[in-house]
Amino acid sequence: MKALIIKQLNSLLEFSEAADPTAGKNEAIVSLRAAALNHRDLFITQGLYAGIKTPCALGSDGAGEWRGNRVLLYPALEWGNNPNFQGKNFRVLGMPENGCFAEQICIPRKNIFPVPDHLDWEQAAALPLAGLTAWRTLFSRCKLKKGEKVLITGIGGGVALTALQFAVATGADVFVSSGDAGKIERATVMGAKGGANYREEGWEKRLKQETGGFDVIIDSAGGDGFALFPALCNPGARVGFYGGSLGKVNGLSLQPLFWKQISLHGSTMGSPREFRAMLAFVQKHEIVPVVDSVFPLSEGAKAFKKMEQGKQFGKIVLSM
Amino acid sequence: MKALIIKQLNSLLEFSEAADPTAGKNEAIVSLRAAALNHRDLFITQGLYAGIKTPCALGSDGAGEWRGNRVLLYPALEWGNNPNFQGKNFRVLGMPENGCFAEQICIPRKNIFPVPDHLDWEQAAALPLAGLTAWRTLFSRCKLKKGEKVLITGIGGGVALTALQFAVATGADVFVSSGDAGKIERATVMGAKGGANYREEGWEKRLKQETGGFDVIIDSAGGDGFALFPALCNPGARVGFYGGSLGKVNGLSLQPLFWKQISLHGSTMGSPREFRAMLAFVQKHEIVPVVDSVFPLSEGAKAFKKMEQGKQFGKIVLSM
Numbered sequence: 001m002k003a004l005i006i007k008q009l010n011s012l013l014e015f016s017e018a019a020d021p022t023a024g025k026n027e028a029i030v031s032l033r034a035a036a037l038n039h040r041d042l043f044i045t046q047g048l049y050a051g052i053k054t055p056c057a058l059g060s061d062g063a064g065e066w067r068g069n070r071v072l073l074y075p076a077l078e079w080g081n082n083p084n085f086q087g088k089n090f091r092v093l094g095m096p097e098n099g100c101f102a103e104q105i106c107i108p109r110k111n112i113f114p115v116p117d118h119l120d121w122e123q124a125a126a127l128p129l130a131g132l133t134a135w136r137t138l139f140s141r142c143k144l145k146k147g148e149k150v151l152i153t154g155i156g157g158g159v160a161l162t163a164l165q166f167a168v169a170t171g172a173d174v175f176v177s178s179g180d181a182g183k184i185e186r187a188t189v190m191g192a193k194g195g196a197n198y199r200e201e202g203w204e205k206r207l208k209q210e211t212g213g214f215d216v217i218i219d220s221a222g223g224d225g226f227a228l229f230p231a232l233c234n235p236g237a238r239v240g241f242y243g244g245s246l247g248k249v250n251g252l253s254l255q256p257l258f259w260k261q262i263s264l265h266g267s268t269m270g271s272p273r274e275f276r277a278m279l280a281f282v283q284k285h286e287i288v289p290v291v292d293s294v295f296p297l298s299e300g301a302k303a304f305k306k307m308e309q310g311k312q313f314g315k316i317v318l319s320m
Numbered sequence: 321m322k323a324l325i326i327k328q329l330n331s332l333l334e335f336s337e338a339a340d341p342t343a344g345k346n347e348a349i350v351s352l353r354a355a356a357l358n359h360r361d362l363f364i365t366q367g368l369y370a371g372i373k374t375p376c377a378l379g380s381d382g383a384g385e386w387r388g389n390r391v392l393l394y395p396a397l398e399w400g401n402n403p404n405f406q407g408k409n410f411r412v413l414g415m416p417e418n419g420c421f422a423e424q425i426c427i428p429r430k431n432i433f434p435v436p437d438h439l440d441w442e443q444a445a446a447l448p449l450a451g452l453t454a455w456r457t458l459f460s461r462c463k464l465k466k467g468e469k470v471l472i473t474g475i476g477g478g479v480a481l482t483a484l485q486f487a488v489a490t491g492a493d494v495f496v497s498s499g500d501a502g503k504i505e506r507a508t509v510m511g512a513k514g515g516a517n518y519r520e521e522g523w524e525k526r527l528k529q530e531t532g533g534f535d536v537i538i539d540s541a542g543g544d545g546f547a548l549f550p551a552l553c554n555p556g557a558r559v560g561f562y563g564g565s566l567g568k569v570n571g572l573s574l575q576p577l578f579w580k581q582i583s584l585h586g587s588t589m590g591s592p593r594e595f596r597a598m599l600a601f602v603q604k605h606e607i608v609p610v611v612d613s614v615f616p617l618s619e620g621a622k623a624f625k626k627m628e629q630g631k632q633f634g635k636i637v638l639s640m
Contacts, residue, residue, distance in 0.1 A: 226574075227568075235406070241577070243574070244578070248547075248572055249569070249571075249572040250569075250570045252568055253568050254542040254586065257561070258562050258586035259588055263461075263584065264584040266581055266582045266583070268581065
């Protein structure tokens with residue numbers, strides 16, 4: 001089969017021939033039809049990830065055919081027994097095991113779930129990791145409820161957009177932030193009630209004034225901007241975060257956090273049980289993940305270049 | 321009656337004559353037998369509190385007699401309807417309303433609770449605010465369970481010591497930190513399994529090695545030391561904090577927080593329902609709050625001087 005392979009640390013992926021996988025007990029060979037990129041894949045090609053093993057086909061998100069069924073894949077292995085956190089043997093799909101940037105994948109059968117009927121291959125591949133991360137952060141961790149006010153920062157990434165869709169479908173009032181006015185505009189079309197450009201001085205004060213404050217904030221940037229959140233929070237608010245791309249948080253004041261009974265919840269991935277609940281929600285509300293662009297698997301290098309530029313709105317997908 | 325009164329902003333308390341209170345509808349006049357100091361009282365005398373109103377008798381913690389019954393006081397007014405956070409009209413007892421540093425107090429009847437049988441007046445007065453804060457932080461917010469490992473930082477303060485007692489009674493394995501080896505020693509006598517002196521370089525690494533990590537951390541210091549907690553946390557850990565006396569948090573890394581599914585919970589005070597549950601727990605486990613020292617009400621200034629020095633182990637109590 002053909003696959004996008006990382007051959008050595010810190011190198012680009014190569015589209016090349018790889019051995020066809022063979023299934024062991026309780027495993028399946030899925031013929032992949034589409035896969036989606038995640039920042040994790042980019043970080044691995046940049047050598048910014050612990051324990052990189054080569055050669056390996058990357059890719060955590062995939063959808064394809066198995067025994068005539070349209071299936072997508074729970075994007076991790078061995079969550080473990082505790083619903084609150086992943087166990088010691090937990091791995092994200094795609095490194096160290098071969099992942100979804102390939103024509104075929106060998107995967108435990110329990111990782112296989114039916115594709116919601118309303119999704120095509122590219123949309124299906126765009127869903128698993130982003131949808132699972134958004135689901136756990138919003139619902140399992142931050143207990144978002146109908147009628148609450150939500151701020152989703154850095155709108156445009158896959159998780160942030162899926163969180164926007166989930167929160168809107170829940171009946172929350174959703175606001176977004178971005179450094180790109182066009183992305184805020186597009187989020188508004190998707191149901192956001194408003195937004196703020198964080199490149200403008202005093203954005204957080206205006207947003208507080210406009211909205212009255214937030215019950216839930218979803219963030220993946222961290223950095224010094226994180227210290228603005230306590231003032232933006234309503235009493236009893238929850239801040240969920242699944243990334244920290246802007247680095248460590250400085251200047252975080254605890255007084256508003258304890259006086260307003262605020263919780264900060266770190267969150268990553270999710271359990272198979274959460275994945276199943278997320279898929280049911282997507283099916284029920286006919287949510288369609290946002291696909292930014294589709295590249296053939298053979299042009300994976302171009303897809304990575306696009307992700308590196310950071311201008312995408314939604315998921316970058318590979319098609320087999 | 322006699323009372324300890326703050327007469328103007330930023331001034332010491334004066335032991336002086338004040339008008340006897342009179343009860344309105346649904347109110348009671350409690351003859352106070354003992355009251356306890358809290359840092360809040362000290363901050364007010366130092367002018368470090370918003371909206372100081374004078375003249376006023378301070379004091380959030382009190383125990384006394386009402387209609388022949390031994391009673392202690394829920395230390396706040398108007399928590400509000402939401403169990404998750406206090407409402408807009410919430411006030412801590414003792415400023416703006418007259419508090420417990422007086423021979424009598426006028427208080428809503430619903431603030432009155434029976435003193436657990438095993439406590440004397442001074443022990444009873446030492447319980448309310450510290451016990452309520454420890455209760456909410458440990459159980460309502462951090463969901464401490466039997467068998468979990470707990471770190472309580474800055475042992476010696478009233479809340480920290482009560483949290484130690486509650487956690488030990490729950491069957492948790494409790495460790496403490498302090499800058500004073502003598503306080504760690506005393507905490508060990510009270511049931512702590514060990515401790516670390518945070519003035520010693522590398523204390524957190526040794527403590528991690530010794531304990532394997534913590535499921536719950538209780539802190540009221542904040543500051544840069546707070547950034548050490550993510551590394552000390554086990555997967556699924558909860559950090560509860562009810563103060564931030566060392567100032568803003570810098571250098572907080574989000575990666576271990578989200579990867580290990582850690583939650584940081586701000587917490588303050590608690591609802592009347594939590595107060596009732598806390599009293600039942602104290603009664604059941606015959607927990608005796610630690611009283612550092614007792615001063616007559618007339619020598620309140622000495623009691624404040626002692627608190628300012630910060631060498632106490634347990635509550636500083638005034639006796640009427």
